[in-house]
Amino acid sequence: MSHQTEAADPSVQAASASSAASMNARQMMAALWQFMRPYKKTLFGAAVALVFTAGVTLAIGQGVRLLVDKGLTGDSSAALGQAVLVLMVLAVLMAIGTYARHYLVSWMGERVVADLRKAVFDHIVTLHPSYFETNRSGEIMSRLTTDTTLLQHIIGTSFSMALRSGLMFVGALVLLLFTNLKLSLMVLVGVPLVLLPIVLYGRRVRKLSKASQDSIADVGSYAGEIIQHIKTVQSYTREQHEQQAFSAEVETAFDVAKQRVRQRSLLIAVVILLMFGAVSALLWVGGNDMIAGRMSSGDLAAFVFYAIMMGSAVATISEVYGELQRATGATERLVDLLNVQAEIPASSNPVDSELPAIDTEAELVFDRVAFSYPSRLDRPAIDGLDLTVAAGKSLALVGPSGAGKSTLLELLQRFYDPSGGRITLDGVDIRDLDTGTLRRQIAVVPQQPALFTADVWYNIRYGKPDATDAEVIAAAKAAHAHEFIEQLPDGYNSHLGEQGTRLSGGQKQRIAIARAILKDPKILLLDEATSALDAESEYHVQQALEALMKNRTTIIIAHRLATILHADSIAVLDRGQLVAQGTHGELIAASPLYKRLAELQFQDVEAPGRA
Template sequence: MSDLAAARPGLRTLAALWPFITPYKHVASAAIIALLLTSGLTLSLGQGVLLLIDDGFISGSLTQLNQTLLLMLGIIVVMAIATFARFYWVSWLGERVTADIRQAVFDRILTLHPSYFEENRSGEIMSRLTTDTTLLQSIIGSSLSFALRSLVMLIGGLVMLLITNFKLSLVVFGAVPLVLLPILILGRRVRKLSRASQDTVADVGTYAGEIIQQIKTVQSYGRQPFEQQAFSREVERAFSVARKRILQRALLLATVILLAFTAIGVMVWMGGYDVITGQLSGGELAAFVFYAIIVASGVATVSEVMGELQRAAGATERLTELMNADSLIKDPSTPAAPESDATDYVAFNEVSFCYPSRPDSPALSGLNLRVRRGETIALVGPSGAGKSTLFELVLRFYDPQSGHIKLLNTDIRSLNLSELRTRIAWVPQQPTLFSNDVWYNIRYGRPEASDEDVIAAAKAAFADEFITRLPEGYSSFLGENGVRLSGGQKQRIVIARAILNNPDLLLLDEATSALDAESEFQVQLALDNLTRERTTLVIAHRLATVRNSDRIVVLNEGKIVAEGTHDALLSSSPLYQRLAALQFNEGEQPA
């Protein structure tokens, strides 16, 4: 299981929410004042009941009865206003804090190194960003308020019990420890099951997201029945854990109610005996019962909300883990500036690298390569030779374990990530588009660009013609990952994005290898415009690419085994001969 899945918290974990609440301490303070006011007014109603019975009903004084009722009515009106204020401020605080937490988590996610997402499933991360933050909104916006109010009422009720009748209060005080004991014991179980329940729900979302993303593959192989059964198992596993959590919470609530109201029953019997024997007035007994019920209700509410707070502790811990995740790729504390007049644009010096998920399998081993300004270098080699790894290291998605990479004679680890990456445009073999319109997708690397600049880039990428034929032109929504476009059209949108970004260094993972002849021709024309007067590294799968390059570098098992022109390599490199025969339909056939 991923490092996201480890669990440890208690309610102390909720302290991690405090930095998000403090910016709104004035709202929180106002909500607490309103909460204390409503609690105090509610407790004062007990004295109103005492006066109503003893000075109104029993004494037979109509004047006293009217005065007492008017006083209680005034208290109720003020309570209603204070309750409105408390509910509004607490709900506002819950929504505001949740929005801030969600933003903070998302901001953190965007800074994490790519290998983090290899080790942790995207569905689980999304569950934390959505489900867990929504749970916290419910807790901060309602449950926490109820818990505080119930706690204040519980303490206030106990004080009023002592004031009203000391002997009967001993019964209540004796019952409180008996009620708190199951809260402490069962509460731990609820917390553990709450965390497990949230993890299994994340598993369900992850599984469903993967299947939906690969729906064409699932349907083409007729695997719908299998996936339905597999998803059913995930759902049932989540339900099983949730059922155990619900059982523990129900047991906790039932135990608290049983003990609390049993104590009230004993107390009422004793109070009734004292009223009959003249040791206690009817008003005092009614007031005492009123406070006892408030105390019992407070204990029951606290025990119920405790389960919600345990779930919030689990959610907070999961979010805290994400916000505290350390990125392996960071900006330097003292960034350097590249040398603008350097001859080599990129240089690899004794670079060795293993992916974190494959520490015993080197992707590059002692690699040396220098790329001059304005030079176009084609990278060729069998699958797994390290071609794409070079791109990922130049972009600092990873850092090599040994050696260093220089951009304009400056180690890229000494550059700010923004300084490095704004100089580079990466055109992957599988184009990446966003669920938005054409304007947004082309502008993605340069959002401040004018409409005229976007159109000019699209024309240079030979994309303007098909864009203008879309239902809404450049304002057309492209669907998830550009699902409404063909492969060649998507590639030209991505190339237009790179052209608009106007980079110094291009990283092209041969963008035409999976296209039909017509689309390949259009994309190749766009690439010719893109690479003009720029330093370019291109992973080559087509003969046209290698013939147009200044130099061809042949890689195998993470090392450079040959370099030169196409014709020279055909006569000097057996590996290149085989690659040429297989990929380019050129040279000798492999033996």
Template sequence: MSQAQAPQPSRHATPASAQAQDLRILFSLWQFLKPYRGTLLAAAVALVFTAGTTLLLGQGVKMLIDKGFVSAEPAQLNQAVGFIFAITALIALGTFARFYLVSWLGERVTADIRAAVFNHLLSLHPSYFETNKSGEIMSRLTTDTTLLQTIIGSSLSMALRSSLTFTGALILLLITNLKLTAMVLLCVPLVIVPLLVFGRRVRKLSRESQDSIADVGTYAGEIIRQIKTVQSYTREQAEQQAFGREVERAFSVARARIKQRAVLIAAVILMVFGALATMLWVGGMDVIEGRMSGGELGAFVFYAIMVASAVATISEVYGDLQRAAGATERLLELLQAPSLIHSPASPKPLGAGPKAITLTNVSFSYPSRPDQQALAGVNLHIAAGEIVALVGPSGAGKSTLFELLLRFYDPATGNVCLDGQPLPSLDPAAVRAHMALVPQQPALFTADVSYNIGYGKPGATEQDILNASRAAYAHEFISQLPEGYASNLGEQGVRLSGGQRQRIAIARAILKDPDVLLLDEATSALDTESERKVQDALNQLMQGRTTLIIAHRLATVLHADRIVVLDNGRIVAQGTHSELLAKSDLYRRLAELQFNDQQS
């Protein structure tokens, strides 16, 4: 399957029509519950125990009325009250065990789901993130998993407990009085119908609500990240209005969902308690006429209330379960998203030392732009230890070559080889372990300086980090930070200048000590003095390793062993600076523009 043909899960996609119609998708959570079967069994035992002891309270009510109140004997009253106290203590004990075990299970499973989703995201190919919003992915990772925690740790337990008490109370109703029980059973279909009708609407609206919340988060995150641009163009009011529209859209969807749930709960309560009032009138007439005792009616009323409460709880929780089904569906889309980059079953080993790189008839289009070729029929061989510069106008395909070398993508046609071995035959992690990339826009993490430099080499010592920063001419400005190497850089290194961020990224690459060095305009954000110093450091770093340099300023790559000129995804010329001036019109035009500008 080519990159352009790879299926990408849509935000509004559904796994299957059957799952879209009921709650069966929740059974897919069993894979996360399965490792904790012991805890799940203990919680189930506590649940059954609590439901059973709760049902015994009905017998306590019967004993209290018939033996305590009617007999007017203090001893029997004491016995009945003591029985109720004992049952209450058992209920409290069972409730403690059930609540603790179920809540622990909810937290544990939610943590496992978050970890599984995050781990899978890290394995996905970059094109997945081109076609899916980062804010929505974060919403699934946080909001949806939090919702599942509530469901597993609370709502699901309530639903199971209510189902048990409903079943047990219904059996005891049959034993106590068959006629009154028949009246109760006649009302069950009246309760189930609104559950089914409104429940499906609630689930559909729940998914729409979760998606709209994700859109709000995505929009807000983008504006916050680009706050300087927003303020410099005085677009605050326009963004406030646009964000307000997003919020109102999310609110309107949530309001529709709340309305459906409110109608569902109201309908169930009306049906249940209307039937209960009718049953009380019939039962009261039987007591007056002597066909049943007051204690039996009291027990029956207790069990009927339990049935009514169980049905009301299930109707309320049903909406939560519908929301959980929507959240589960969204999370499964992430977990089932295929990665287009795979490691072979038996990857070939890679030795140490500089690597030769060969591209043979390589063509490639980005998945988000399948009709536009980023590379077209590229053939290039780079010897081990050679320093090669890639030059050309923007969009010529220079950065795309880096993307293919790091195997973020596979070419549509042709082969990319490292030391003569096609990249698909190698472990992607092993390939990347031999490379270091210094991008034009350095990526820094919200952490301290040491963490950001040490990211290139886990387990690096403080001295290693210090040596790398000195080699990148970063030690001086780092030492002047409030807490030196322990200074937090803020989100994406916002507390540093562009040149300082770039030197941190260079220090990271120096620390990694790679076999293949990829420099994408690595000195573009530096002032003249810093650029000279860092260029000296890079010249030292490039010795004895294969180096590819993307450069728009030709003066920075005159020292390269070879300069490759690209245009419209094709190699149009290659050679030394002097050779290209003689034979390449494009290179000569680029050189004249730059060097004439520098002289003027």
């Protein structure tokens, strides 16, 4: 399965490419700093606790020196007691400091990741639909969950460990210099040898880490798609095929992860080997100096303590460095997503604010409109179309599949903007209107109604969140949905399942119609709104829709001509162009295409047994 990460438009691709090409650990932290900045006080407190615990830990080395020189090798029990007491006090202080550091840093990690998730989601819901044509929803969800979880670990744990290890390294090095200059010079020579593999393997680990995150996204995306279409999979008995295909995706992700783990494991092993080799050399040289009387046993113990601390710090930094490479890959993917610029600006009004109504009778004019979908630029979906929908009147759109009927509805809602011509609402180009203000005046009943995993109240109220219970029930009755809703296990409190899986097709459609009725729009868009209804329900809903359509500008898409004979006007589209317009009788006489469609459908009605 191919992995797609770039948006269709060139500006997004450029931003994405630039981010992916230049992101490194420093730039990753610069990107994350934008989310950490509001919590400077917490960050300062964590830094204080970090410095405090590092200082106490380093002081333990001096406690070890006192314990060896004054206690273990001395003759005074009181001196031994004092040395042990000093160590205990330092241990208590370190425990307190560690608690404060761990709590504050972990809180910071959780808080920053929560803010990052919100920022990413807030941006996703404003993106242009063309972005989702070329990017899979499963991959986007992986960025929102898996990538942010990885960053939480980095910010809340690994970054703190890296800073602590850095402080310990510097502090231990300074104390080493004061303890024994000759041995310290040996340490300074050995440190670059330990750091060398970190630098050499760093870039490779980073590339493998990003590839690993991408492969995990592929796995999640594939699984999500199969689960979404589980009935189709089982209907065609493709379970075994999908199991094998998913297994291949998992194995691909495992192979990439295996390479990453091998490189990180090799890096850690080499660092540990070099570190303990250096400590062994120090013990040999320092032990000889102690035997010769050039240093005390306490100094040697303290020196070894600090050397081990330095080695542990380097080992920790090397391990964290590998994790930072993974985090860099995750941050690249999130920054790519945050850098995507929507072609059509989101509403400038707050989501939960009262948008001003459009003071218009809602006359719609499509003036020389031309449009091609971003993923199919060589195939015009709409080609120089002129069409007028009078205020308060209904217009039906008919034509073969691919004629551009649904595209007109998407253009009207500004999911896309025309590449040529314009769409006006009472003479005002809709591109000059706030998108939220425009869409608030429109209600859509699609062919495949979109229902959410929530109760009936929520789904019907979706277009008018402040509606009262009585208004919701009235809308449901008008859509002939009240009766079956009452028969659900918990009535209006019943949860409908993912995408309304607990309802039949006709019931879903009536919930969607009730939602549109409740919204009480000035412009009504019906895309095969009665296609999923049985004959009796269709009759009742048609009555409800006719009442709803009065004094509203309505555009109806229908493949069954019998459902749009009542429309004020019928427009015949073919290959994105208007080929005829008029009433049913006029089109039968004037449009060969409409006449052919009518003959096919009404002949089927008159002679259902004909093939």
